[in-house]
Amino acid sequence: MVTPLLKKVGADPKDLKNFRPVSLLPLPAKILERPVTRVLTKFVEDQQLLHPRQAGFRSHHSTETIMLSVVDELRMAADINRPTALVLLDLSAAFDTVDHGILVHRVAE
Numbered sequence: 001m002v003t004p005l006l007k008k009v010g011a012d013p014k015d016l017k018n019f020r021p022v023s024l025l026p027l028p029a030k031i032l033e034r035p036v037t038r039v040l041t042k043f044v045e046d047q048q049l050l051h052p053r054q055a056g057f058r059s060h061h062s063t064e065t066i067m068l069s070v071v072d073e074l075r076m077a078a079d080i081n082r083p084t085a086l087v088l089l090d091l092s093a094a095f096d097t098v099d100h101g102i103l104v105h106r107v108a109e
Contacts, residue, residue, distance in 0.1 A: 002022065
């Protein structure tokens with residue numbers, strides 16, 4: 001079951017673009033989710049399928065961890081006078097740009 005939730009507090013509930021679809025799982029799926037996740041995570045880690053710097057969706061990793069790593073590398077580069085650049089890309093609203101009609105059509109194929 002998919003339930004629409006407002007993306008931001010105070011957003012206009014009359015505009016459908018202000019909603020985010022949230023999938024609500026049935027109880028058996030919720031019960032199976034954790035052991036399946038454990039098995040898949042162990043497999044991916046054992047096979048070293050993730051980049052060492054992959055921080056998202058990993059235990060004992062966070063955005064704070066990766067940001068500290070980036071800041072540390074920038075400081076080390078500055079210490080040896082190495083030219084550096086940092087480019088940040090905000091994709092927080094990327095899902096909003098997707099044409100949902102096309103997406104539903106493609107998924108249904």
